[in-house]
Every structure is written in C-alpha cells, then in structure tokens.
Amino acid sequence: MTDRPYHHGNLRRALLDASAQLVGERGPAALSLREVARRAGVSHAAPAHHFTDRRGLLTALAAEGWGLLAARLEDTRAAGAEFAELGVSYVLFATEHPAHFAVMRTPGLLDDADPDLLAARDRANALLYAGAGVPESDRGLAASAGGRGRVLAAWSLVHGLAVLMQEGLVVPGPGEDVAAVARAVTAQLRDA
C-alpha cells in the first residue's frame, strides 16, 4: 500500500471504530480481524500492526469502554452528585456506547491480564466504591460483607436496567428518557 489512507494513530482509531460498528451489528463473538479491515477500508494485514489478534482488538475496545465509563463517573462525581447519580451515568454510558458495553461484558473473549484493561477497570471500580462510601479495606470479594453488598446491589441494579433496555425488554414510557427511568430505579436503593 503506497497510498495509505491513515497514518499510525488514525489507523488504530479507524480499526477500533470499525470494530465497534461490527460488534453493534453482530455481537463480540462474531468479530474477525479480516472483516474489521474490510469495514475500515484498509489492507487485511493492517489490524495485525496494532492488535496481535481478535482478542487483542476486543481487549483494546473493552479498555476504551472502561475508560469512557470512568471518565463519565469522574465527571458525575466532580459535579458533586450523590451516589445514585453514578448509577444513572452507568446506564447512560451503556445506552450511548452499546458496543463497548457489550465487549466489557464478555470477559471470556478478553485478555484479562492486559494492563490497560486492568487500569481502566480499576479506575471505574474505585469510583463506584468511593461513591458508595466503601473504605479501601472493605473492597474484597465477599458479597455478604456490608459495603460490598451495597456496591454489588448498585452495580446489579444499573447493569440489569442497562441490559434489559439493550435487550428491548424495558423501554422508557412516553415522554420519559433513559435518565428518568434510571433515576426512578436507583431511588429504590436503600440509603447507606
């Protein structure tokens, strides 16, 4: 290719965008590097310069998704909003970035040791724990621990609502937007 349409940084971006499009159409499991290259309009060998394989590509997309979510949660916190608003932001993120959200939900297809993925996910999780008022020392695995029970409940609540909407099992009523539905639902969580 002498007439390469993208330079390095743009190509990576173009490949991620093409991947998100294809994931949105057919889900993460159906993605192939060859098809991503075709959709992005580049040589079929181009993706391998940036991502070793499909797992690498999906992992990059998931890391980007967790980063987008973390940034959104940071904005919400910076605006001084209460814990429930973090949940509303989660649902809005999932609605606005359905392909990223879908990839983040398929850990079996990802490289779980990827440092970018881990860093982005930890960043988002730390915001949720801090928002719920769970001290650092209580951020273990056991769901029955009080603090984690609250975080797990909040996560389940907004994850469930986002998934139900993505699956078309719940749709906002006439005149309602996604944020209004998310607010009505998160209001049902007990106070800390």
Next chain:
Amino acid sequence: MTDRPYHHGNLRRALLDASAQLVGERGPAALSLREVARRAGVSHAAPAHHFTDRRGLLTALAAEGWGLLAARLEDTRAAGAEFAELGVSYVLFATEHPAHFAVMRTPGLLDDADPDLLAARDRANALLYAGAGVPESDRGLAASAGGRGRVLAAWSLVHGLAVLMQEGLVVPGPGEDVAAVARAVTAQLRDA
C-alpha cells in the same frame, strides 16, 4: 423412518432438551433446526413436525422458561416468603436454567404473539407485581409511576445479578452460595 426412536410427546421433549444444550454452548442466535435434529439423534425433518422454524423452537423454549420461572415464584409465595425471596428465586432460576434464561432475553428472535409465551410471561409478571404489592390498576408502562418503579428496580436488580454471574463478572466468594449473594443484594432494596 420406520424405526422412530421417540413417539410424539417424547420427540418434542428431546428437541427442546437438545436446543437447550446447544443454546448453552453457543447462544440462541447460532441455533439451527438441522443441528437440533442432529443433537437429538433424529431425522433432520423431525423438528418441522413440532416447530415451524427456528423462531418457533426458540419461542417454545422461552415459553417453557417463563413457565419454570412462574412455577418457582409460585412455590416461593406459597411458602409465605417475603418479596425479596422472589428475587432470590429469580436468580436461582437463571443460574439453574441458563439456556432458558438466555432465550427469554432475546425477544428479537421470538414470536412475540405466541399465546403460550404470552400466558407464561404474564403469569410470572403477575406474581412479581403481586409480590411487590402493586395493584392491578398500576401495572402500566411508565417506570416513573411509584409501583412500577419498585418492580422495575427489583427486576433490574435480580436480572443484573443473574447476568453478571452468567457473564462471569461476579462470582460468589469462598463459602458463599448463589442464594446468599442474592439475599445480600436484594436486602439493599428499600421496603415498600
């Protein structure tokens, strides 16, 4: 086929069981009648005697799933358990019948006018509404209505937890079982 291994009722059962197996392995979207026949060990024309097409087969599986869920919720109510226990039953159902649960979550692949599906779904929904203390007149669409907000929150909560577990994003801690996690999470919902 002179040596038919199943009579009428058993063949339908065998086809549904084979479908549930295949859905568990590769998800609802990948199911084909031909593969179901192969897995059940019957002629490739056999499924068409019971289900017109893949949509019909998945719809029957979804209807069966909603029926299993409704039966489980009825047992829970009959035992005099409180509302949160219905949620625990929902999570246990999803964990024990992952293929049925997955099919119930793909309305786009189902015949949404199928009377068996509608009846089973309504039966399960009525139990959830009644358990939440929502009067018949309040069972409309708007999530912002108080009663529906509570049911939608409860549904989101247990749906989210079930999905997070199915996706491997949440696993019970050491010595915990699924019911214990579900109880810790549903305890975070406000009282009516």
